[in-house]
Amino acid sequence: MLKRKAGNGGIGVDTDAFYRDAGWSLVRRVRRPGRDAEVEPWGLAPPHLHPHARAYLERAFPQGLYRHQMAAVREAIGGNSVCLATGTASGKSALFFAAGIHILSQRYKARVLAMYPTRALGREQAERWRDAFRKAELPFTVGVIDGGVPRPSREDILMQHDVIIMTPDVVHAWLLPSLGSKTVRIFFQHLRLVVVDEIHTYTGVMGTNSAFLFRRLAHAAHVLGSGFRIVAASATIENPSAHLEKLFGRAFVVIGPEQDTSPRHAVTFDFVEPPSGKDRLQAVAQLLRQIAISEGVRAIAFLDSRLQVEVLGSILQRADDLDEANLEAHMDDMLASGILPYRSGYEERDRAAIQEGLTTGKLCGVVSTSALELGMDIPNLDVAVLVGVPQLQTSFLQRIGRIGRHRPGRVIVVHSGTAADDAIFENPTQLFDRPLTEAVLYLEHPRAQYIHALCLASMGGEHDLALNLPYGDSEEFELADVVSWPEGFAEICQAERQNRPPRDLEWMKIEAGGNPHHTYHLRDVERQFTVEMRSLSDISRLGRVSYSQALREAYPGAVYRYMGRSYRVTGVYTSSNRIEVRPERQYYTRPLTVQPKLYPRLEPERGDRVWRAREGWMAECEILVWEAVTGFVERRGSAKHEFSYPLMHHLDLRDVYYASSSFQRYYKTHGVVFHHPAFQGAERLSELAELLLEAFSFVVPFDTQDIGVGIGRWAAEGRHGSKADSVHFIALYDRVYGSLHLAARIMEDGVLARVAEQMSRFRTFRHHRAFSSPGLAEVADAWMASLREPATLERAEVAVSESQNSSEDKVRVILPGSVGYAIKAGREYEVRDVFYTPKGLQYRGIYRNDRDHEDCDVQLEAHMVDGIPGVTRYGWYDLNTGLVTEGG
Structure with a gap:
């Protein structure tokens, strides 16, 4: 248990003394002034606000509402869909509770659906809904349906409660596909209000879905x-009205930050550099320990890397061994450490324990x-430590938004x-003036459209279930x-309705397979692995990771970290989407990866584009x-002697719990080739x-895991089929x-030139790594000069696609003996035979480099195997004779 000492006034942390004694450098200090509260008296409340809703608000806010709260309540009960887009901890939830009480009191049997983006936030807010009903002295009840609620109980909860709290995931995977249930249909018939919190998180993959x-x-x-x-709440984002209309397909009244009159105390910003020559995470751990031992001071630290969060958590806990496998038995000890790690992918029990520890x-x-x-309630935070400048301005505002709410903060x-941090540290005031983050949705994306057409419009889908139609009914x-x-x-949708x-x-x-709601999730378009620790009597789940996260954190033999504890990955099973682990000492592993292989494929008929620069070209x-992990480096020893760790190199994963020499995947994506x-x-x-990636992320902020960069060689065909x-x-x-x-946003108007300028600027900063090749600086200068000039859009025939059309009698196939990749498995697949069945054209072959299955044939439908540009050899399958000939 950390022993806390009395503070010295203010927030109780003498940071200047710490910086001096620990060798930190204070680069800049910026003080942001506070703001007094402004409330509107109850005499300005709308007269048609239901008395029960007014009773709640008067008890919760006896002095009156802030201006933004009053404006939002006025619009909501006036019948508009409204969004409150103000700062963190500015009282946005009051809008939800007032609008909900107003609707429930006004309409008999009315129902409210409140959607929160995470289970933890939803369960926390359920208690706040109940508290609002108690303040209003109303008998309304609140039910929670999320992934942790057994399916047999869900319809009872739906039927028995006035407000139902769900995650979007459960609405997608359970509520809508259950429209065949009378209980669910009755719920929809009485649904009058939908509450959606944290609108700014609805961006990218999750937002599009x-x-x-x-x-x-x-x-x-x-x-x-x-x-x-709909009533909604959001952090401040760029152009919220346009985002809301795109997200919901309807117009909203937006109450923005210019109307925010909630109070704030002054906040001091320290821009600091850790001691040179010392490991950064060790230094940050020392800083956090100093904060943690100060009486009455509470802190939150943010890092962008899941792995760094776990490593820092393990340093803070000083946990060298894990004697028991059961995490619940260790939770008290972990809470006693004073500071715990938190990230997505934790199990419900662990998130709940951390949340309770923070609240209490x-x-x-x-x-x-x-x-x-997200808006999880963490009361009375005094200090926020940001390890690195957040790329997204919305993230920056959210991370600092809880500081200074109850007293001056830091x-x-x-x-x-990084060079990006250099740019901010050079002039810290620009951090407060950066443009707000723009939420991005891609509603024309064919894959996303088809997923939801399958859910909604297929025979037996949501539309038919809502109408209680027999399967196959051809109603319009x-x-x-x-x-x-x-x-x-x-x-x-119409094409799917007609099975086309x-x-x-x-x-x-x-x-x-007739179940798109469970096959395709809202948050990911790639498969998810469940991490499990098995014993003779029990299976403990230790979170979930996506395929891309597994390549970084949970590859075969890796030391996987969960809540600061270490586990050895003893098996990765792609067929069942499982990863097995066992307890391990506090070792550290780093994956050995090969440079990603990139295979561009240009198809003009798909809308691909080519630009001509002064020198060279760009192709979208x-x-x-x-991508592949071929091995890993393992460090063992005391964390106090990081630079003298003994190294263990595992260069072939077949030595460590895996059937193949590498853990790999193929996947199709989209990008820009220069x-x-x-x-x-x-x-x-x-x-x-x-350097290009770093500059692009500075100009067009994005999640660091969403964009990649690589190099390659493209043996494209010329305009008339001749090999270039x-x-x-x-x-x-x-x-x-x-x-x-x-990535295609780099080709938007003006972006390319700004990226080129930022690349040049980054090269002047001291944290930019100097080019190791003497001639690369000249190459960079020539390329950046070309990028600064306007590019000319050309026909995409400068590099023709490999695709060829099939005829009525012949179908283009991968030749036996050649290699493609299995789309679903993402694995290299060697074709050994091509044949026809009543189900269509089939391949028989093997997954290459698979020791456990090297003699096992795998049969796949032909459309489930795709070619690798420049590698796969094609031929023709004659539908009349069954013969395969070369020349495809």
Whole structure:
């Protein structure tokens, strides 16, 4: 247990003394002034506000409401869909509770659906809803339905409660596919209000999928003869009105930060650099311990890396051994450590324990990823430590928003050693003036559209369930006009209704197997692994990781970290989406990876584009990516002697619990390929690619895990089919399976020139790594000069696609003996035979480099295997004779 000492006034931490004694450098100090509260008296409340709602508000806010709260309540009870987009801890929840009480009191049997983006936030807010009903002296009840609630109990909860709290995931995976239930249909018929919190989180993959989900929700209510208004809350984002209309398909009244009159105390910002020559996480741990032992001071620290959060958590806990496997038995000891790690992917029991520790004060701090940017209530925070400047301005505002609410606070921004941090530390005041983050949705994305067409419009889908139609009934289908629908979605729904899926997406229909709601999740378009620790009597779940996270954190043999504890990965089972682990000492592993292999594929008919620069060109196109972990480096020893750890190199994963020599995946995505004549023969071109990525992330902020960069050689065909010499390229691409065209934003007006300027600027900063190749600086200068000039859009025939059309009698196939990749498994697949069955064309082959299955044939439908550009050899399968000939 950390022993806390009395403070010295203020927030109780003498940071200047700590910086001096521990060797830290205070680069800049900026003080942001506080703000007095402004309230509007109850005489200004709208007269048609229901007395029960007014009673709640008067008891909760006896002095009156802040101006933004009063404006939002006025719009909501006036019948508008409204969003309150003000700062963290500015009292946004009052809008939800007032609007809910007003609706429930006004309409007999009315129901409210409150959607929160995480289970932990939803369960916390359930108690706040109940407290609001108690203040109003009303008998309304609150039920929670999330992934932790057994399915047999869900309909009873839906029937028995007035307010139902759900995550969007449960609405997608359970509520809408249960429209065949009378209880669910009755709920929709009485649904009058939908509450949606944390709107700013609905961006990227999750936001795009949720935009369709909200429309499907409105469609179901309309079909069942009802309708609802929406009240929402968001952190401050760029152009919230446009984002809300795109997200929900309806217009909103937005109450923005200019009307925010909630109080704030002064906050001091320290921009600091840790001691040189000392490990950064060790130094941050020392800083957090200093804060933790100060009486009455509570802190939160943010890092962008899940792994760094876990490592820092383990340093703070000083946990060298794990004697027992049961995490619950260790929870008291872990809470006693004073500061715990927190990230997405934790089990419900562990999130709840951390949340309780923070709320009750048993914990004096937490180290988190962006997971705690959401509105979970952490009272009386005094200090925020930001390890690195957040790329997104919304993230920055959310991370500091809880500081200074109850007394003056402090934010400590720790330089993370990047050129991007150099840019901010050079002039810290620009951090407060950066443009707000723009939420990004891609509603025209074909894969996203088809997922939701399968859910909504397929025979036996949500539309039919709502109408209680027998399967196969051919009643006319039409999308409800109560919301606007993305362009092209109606057509893809009609095609699905007629069982005519898009040819290039037909494999998704097969993969869904009649159950798209459970096959395709809202938050990810790639598979998820469950991490399990097995004993003779029990299975303990230790969170979930995506495929890309597994490549970084939970590959075979890795030391996987969970709540600061260490576990050895003893098995990765891609067929069952499981990862098995066992307890391990506090060792550290780092994956050995090979440079990703990138295979661009340019297809003009798909809308791919090519730009001509003064020298070279850029192509926006599909890219096949191969990533692999081939081994890992392991460090053992005391954390106090990090630089003298003994190294253990595992260069072949077959030595450590895996059947193949590498843990790998193929996936299709989208990106922009850059070529410049100076690239030909240049050494260490990957260093220039990293500079491009760093500059792009500064100009167009994004999640660091969503965009990748790499280099390669492209042996493209010429305009008339003649083979051209291979060209060296740098590619910026989406690391999201299927892509959301995030990297393509570099080709928006003016962005490319700004990125080139930022690349030049970064090279002047001291934290920019100097190019290791003497001639690379000249290559960089030539390329950046070309990027600064306007590019000319050309026809995409400068590099023709490999695709060829099949005829009525012949189908293009991968030749036996050649290699492609299995789309669903993401693994290299060697074709041994091609044959026809009543189900269609099939391949028989093997997964390459698989020791456990090297003699086992794997049969796959032909459309489930794709070629690797420049590697796969093609031929023709004659449907009449069954013969395969070369020449495809």
